[in-house]
Amino acid sequence: VNQINRKDIVIPFYQRRYVWKIEQASRLIESFLMGLPVPQIFLYINDDDQMEVIDGQQRVLSVKYFMEGYFGDADDKGRRQVFKLKGLSERSAYNGKSFDDLPLKEQRKLRNSTLRAINIKQLKPSNRNDSVFHIFERLNTGGTQLKPQEIRNAVYRGEIVNKLQELNNADGWMNILGLKKKDKNQKDVELVLRLLSLYKRHAEYEKPMLKFLNCSMKDESSFNSERAIEFSVRFPLVVARISRLIQRPFRPKGVLNSASLEAVMLALMESELDISDAELTERYHRVMNNEEFQRLISGSTTDALVLKGRIDVAKRIMDGGVL
Template sequence: MNADNLDTEELDIENEDEGYPLNEYQLTTTPNDFNILTIVSFIESKVFKIPSFQRHYVWDLKRASKLIESLLIGLPIPQIFLYESGRNEFLVIDGQQRLMTIYYFQKGRFPRKEKRAELREIFDEHGYIPEDIMENDDLFQKFNLKLDGIVEGRENRFNGKNYKTLEDFKTSLDLATIRNMVVKPVSGDEENGAMFEIFNRLNSGGINLGGQEIRMSLYHSEFLRALLDMNKDERWRKILGKSTPDLRLNDVEAILRVFAMASYLENYKATVNGFINNFANHAKSFNQSKIEYLRSIWKHFLDGCENLDISNFRTSSNRFSIMLFESVFYASTKNAILENKLNTRPINEDFINSLKANEKFKSHIYGKTTLKDNVIGRLTCAEEILGG
């Protein structure tokens, strides 16, 4: 076996796991019919939460108007999927566009197309749109229904109407109901794996969401925010061979993964995705001191990599090898993290080349690479070689 054939794995680790094993959980799905007034109040009070990985509002005025018309005339609309993540807390899995259309119409304001990315950031920060922002004409226009078509010589009776001018139909709209399907585990989902996979399977935003895109919302924490800054380090960008951060956050996932391997390995079970999810959830408990310490570990490790050629972490096909990188990171930082110190072990090209050529190491990077024996095998092998 040639060392040049070390790995064909790319930065995107989705091909490692078939998905989180939902068979470990028993889920329930309960229908709830909430009326429009209740839905708007739930959005404003943050009972309904729209995860930040969801795309920003994309409907035009005509499509939004048709939804409101459907509610006014009693036409059923597609159901909303929610995940009950806590007491009085529901994450929107599918239905963001419908919910935001209702919210905007009740407020009488429609977001300007060129300002929607900016509004999404505001919504993420507050959980709703503050009144002063809603009244800003640079960001919003009036939400008057735009409904085409003439029936029996008369214009659509709702065309041009807004929430305040619906007159008798205003009450009908307020009391109109939408079916909401609430999904939750029967027993406590301590690892949140079911929640992760439910989002992965049910969200219909038009693209397959990356694992880290989902984690940034489901396991939101100051540590995950800190990873975004760590991801900008020029030395890390050099190792990856990519000057700009990945829009799908695969590079951020790689950093989260190596920290999980170095400090949380005893909790590894069967899949990398499940393991990273558990660590991301665990990291919500990190205080600022812990986060700053891990920032320093990352910096010290990259200091040691500064004089290495970027080809050290690449395969013959010029692909970045996450398995090699995490093994080197583990060997260098494991003891330091265990002792809460900054005495990371120095690394050099001789060590990396020895690791690549080691038969025991190579036996753990082929086949089912996510098996616990293979994961622990390659990490401990790297630690033994670096330790002399």
């Protein structure tokens, strides 16, 4: 608990909120007091040598709350529930007791209890956090698992996390995606990352897409490269124009097709087309109705040849070529 208060152990922003009921937390505290084994937690040692809780947040916070005397965080009016152990066996000597109600011997026993932890830090290669990413994936044992983009936000830190969120707020982007609000699993943010990763780099793409996006998060962590800055200017401009001109874009079969979105948007961002709204709209429909393009946005859409092929088709048609 002292390490949490000193910020040596931290609950990172990407973790879910505290969701345990007081009965669950009470059984954990009773296990410590009875000397019963408690599952280990996993900590990730970040670049500041802080220990981030990867797996075990509910256990860590339950102990902290009990020793503080209050269950959970304060409500909107600043009130907190007094933490008295609840839901234990009627024969339990600890039922209904707070930390301060415990005899000093029991308080000392809880303070000196050991919660086993495995510390994780990637040493080699020092410039990649791929191993940590996969550990996050495997340790997602809670009821609501973190999704790939949420894990990237944890592992690959830097200005890119904030910039992707900013770009996800671009006017018209939610309209293009057909969303009324941001995706809770950050799939919308992941799509922005995918466009950034492929922008002027699709010739370098190799499967799998997950690894390609991970590398991009690392390489562009500071978001100060000429390519990233250029993307941050062009992305909202293209989004606004497509949203204004095309009704329900990138839906060849009624639902959003990310592969077609990716190809057409990259074609527009990379080509710097100086054409009228009417011409852009006409070329957009030519792309979407092209038989070769339709084939390349179906099936194995992350295959390298397929991905590069559909972007090439989109660029040639959007540039005014005839296929």
